[in-house]
Amino acid sequence: MSNAELKNNGLCNTGIETLDEILGGGIPVGSTVLVTGSSGSGKTTLCMQFLINGAKKGERGVFFTITEPLFKLTKNMESFDFYDKKLIESGLVNLIDLRIISERLGLDTEKYTVEDASALLDILKDIADELNVKRLVIDSITALCYRLQTPEMIRDFIFKLGSSLAAMKCTTFLTSEVPPQKFKYSKNDIEEFISDGIIFLGDEEREGDLMRTFQVVKMRGAAHSRIKYMMYLSTKNGVELTPLLSSTSKIKSKE
Amino acid sequence: MATNEFISTGIEKLDKLLEGGTPRGYAVLILGTPGSSIEILSKQLATTGNVLYFTTEETETELLETMERFGWGKPKIDIIDIASKYSKSLMSGEQKRVSVYEQRSKIKLKELIEIGSQGIPPTPKGCEDFLAILSNEIKNTKAEKIIINSLDFFLNQYTQDEVIRTIQAAKICNIENKGVLFIIMTRGIHGDVFERKMEGIADCVIELEVLQKGSNFERFLAVKKMKNYAKKIGIARYAIDSDGFILEMIERIM
Amino acid sequence: MTVSSIVEGLRERIPKSIMMNQTVGIILPDKYYRDIKQVIFEFLNSKSDSFAVYVTITRPYHTILNEFGDLIANNKNIRYVDCVSRIAGISKMDPNCIFIESPTMLEKLGLEINNLFREADEKSSKYLIIDSLSTLMVYNDPEIVTKFFYYLINVTRAKDIHSVYLVIEEEEADKQIKKLINLTDKIEKIVDSFI
Numbered sequence: 001m002s003n004a005e006l007k008n009n010g011l012c013n014t015g016i017e018t019l020d021e022i023l024g025g026g027i028p029v030g031s032t033v034l035v036t037g038s039s040g041s042g043k044t045t046l047c048m049q050f051l052i053n054g055a056k057k058g059e060r061g062v063f064f065t066i067t068e069p070l071f072k073l074t075k076n077m078e079s080f081d082f083y084d085k086k087l088i089e090s091g092l093v094n095l096i097d098l099r100i101i102s103e104r105l106g107l108d109t110e111k112y113t114v115e116d117a118s119a120l121l122d123i124l125k126d127i128a129d130e131l132n133v134k135r136l137v138i139d140s141i142t143a144l145c146y147r148l149q150t151p152e153m154i155r156d157f158i159f160k161l162g163s164s165l166a167a168m169k170c171t172t173f174l175t176s177e178v179p180p181q182k183f184k185y186s187k188n189d190i191e192e193f194i195s196d197g198i199i200f201l202g203d204e205e206r207e208g209d210l211m212r213t214f215q216v217v218k219m220r221g222a223a224h225s226r227i228k229y230m231m232y233l234s235t236k237n238g239v240e241l242t243p244l245l246s247s248t249s250k251i252k253s254k255e
Numbered sequence: 256m257a258t259n260e261f262i263s264t265g266i267e268k269l270d271k272l273l274e275g276g277t278p279r280g281y282a283v284l285i286l287g288t289p290g291s292s293i294e295i296l297s298k299q300l301a302t303t304g305n306v307l308y309f310t311t312e313e314t315e316t317e318l319l320e321t322m323e324r325f326g327w328g329k330p331k332i333d334i335i336d337i338a339s340k341y342s343k344s345l346m347s348g349e350q351k352r353v354s355v356y357e358q359r360s361k362i363k364l365k366e367l368i369e370i371g372s373q374g375i376p377p378t379p380k381g382c383e384d385f386l387a388i389l390s391n392e393i394k395n396t397k398a399e400k401i402i403i404n405s406l407d408f409f410l411n412q413y414t415q416d417e418v419i420r421t422i423q424a425a426k427i428c429n430i431e432n433k434g435v436l437f438i439i440m441t442r443g444i445h446g447d448v449f450e451r452k453m454e455g456i457a458d459c460v461i462e463l464e465v466l467q468k469g470s471n472f473e474r475f476l477a478v479k480k481m482k483n484y485a486k487k488i489g490i491a492r493y494a495i496d497s498d499g500f501i502l503e504m505i506e507r508i509m
Numbered sequence: 510m511t512v513s514s515i516v517e518g519l520r521e522r523i524p525k526s527i528m529m530n531q532t533v534g535i536i537l538p539d540k541y542y543r544d545i546k547q548v549i550f551e552f553l554n555s556k557s558d559s560f561a562v563y564v565t566i567t568r569p570y571h572t573i574l575n576e577f578g579d580l581i582a583n584n585k586n587i588r589y590v591d592c593v594s595r596i597a598g599i600s601k602m603d604p605n606c607i608f609i610e611s612p613t614m615l616e617k618l619g620l621e622i623n624n625l626f627r628e629a630d631e632k633s634s635k636y637l638i639i640d641s642l643s644t645l646m647v648y649n650d651p652e653i654v655t656k657f658f659y660y661l662i663n664v665t666r667a668k669d670i671h672s673v674y675l676v677i678e679e680e681e682a683d684k685q686i687k688k689l690i691n692l693t694d695k696i697e698k699i700v701d702s703f704i
Binding site: 094097098100101126 | 356358359362364365367368370371372373384
């Protein structure tokens, strides 16, 4: 481990204060964390803030987008104060559209053969290695797995990806799309078993108010809090977390 | 007519201008502006020797018809008709796939990162990998004259770096074959930097230019560069008649 | 007892209670509501090194501003959180005030209170005024208000913030509020015969 890592007990600080507290310091370096939620739940913002915070400390990161084109991604992020364009320009945060790369390589947009998946895996590893990144995001792994045709291929892909990135001491966030109000962590049920950690962004209703909830469901190697938090996205601070006062199931109706 | 040192261009006066022909193993860049009849020159070059000809704008049939029209006889020519392949693939939307690893091996990682970071989807191309066809045919040929007419097609479909890499590989094959590689390219449309790069790669650079003098058009063929043969740099005026290129008024610049 | 002498008495007792106790509950009839606010604002103004967050769930921020304008207009050390303007359809903005969409968003309220106190100077004396706990109970389930109340007590204790909770008698809908207010270090109950 490098000196910086030793100081940190081998933990990767997300830079989001409350989250690092929940995790007992941070995410164990090299972990693969699944960030699960329905669309619009704040996964992308969380992941971007993770990369930006790392960049501010000198840790290079790469954001692979499959779901949204780059211009849309940057447009959404620009409204946040934490989003510093200079970090992108200096190459500390790299935004890469994975669809364009796969198109360029002649990969089918609908399905990948075993050779295709293997080639794509190599590309991801090579790019991570070339850019010497310590933080990596794939948004979303669901879209990628959609093209892998069997559960075996999915398991194989995520496992190999996770292992290679762990060897590079690169901490990875994979976003996973699930339908709203469903207590599922991944579409295919496989992603969640291979991941080292799961962060679940839920949406619940309390007396008509729609609430975004945040919970660290699992994080191997970290002493983490398992309570549910309420999540807000503020222009100034990005992701803000505060303990949930009460879940909907416990509310008694008024007389 | 070929000797141990030179290969005939197929145009007598041009051989004279080059004092024998093109040296074996040379890569010759032919730059022309639109209207300079570079098309005719490229076909006339194919009239002698054992030729591998890549045609990207005309079909094989059209090509042979033109050559017959000029009365150049039946040449020993192997035609790779990319023009037909391209229009066929556009019309049928054939999903013929090239191995992704092959694709991957042709692109540098840094370039791939560049492409991905720009976020602009590449222009849709035909499903066949024409650059691969070009590079494979050249790798496998024993022809002593390879003519690429023209490079413009490939520059519209692939990045400049990819094309340069293919040309460099082609150069090496050509040197091994002791043949001559003719690369035809339109001037002024691919950027100054790229043109300089190509001129640097080529061993010999021939430029065709048309200038308007009053109500006349004067056509010039200039040998701008000839590696190791400084004496051969010169200019000739040319015209086209029913037999093809006619060079007149040769001037040496030295 | 004349009203003015009651106010005089308040002017003496209330600031003392606030300064000497970490959490204070003030139970008052509606007719003294304005006076209590006056006394509190006067107190906050008197301390130059103070930093206060005033949370209003009863009246819109701009109403308070109009009512006490001269007293508080120039005090930059009082920040406001308004939980009621937005649901009342008032969309005015103000750099000194954070507007919360609804008084039911208690987590958001807690978050904003925390964010505001981050701006305070380490050395300043810090105050949190909740106007009022009873109004909060009107909008929310007693159980949630209890949880929120505990949350506030813990946070303010940890950060050395003196917190003050107003309870307006007429609004006391739930017995729960009596239980909560008894958890404070000091209760000031204001009655007509108060001296």
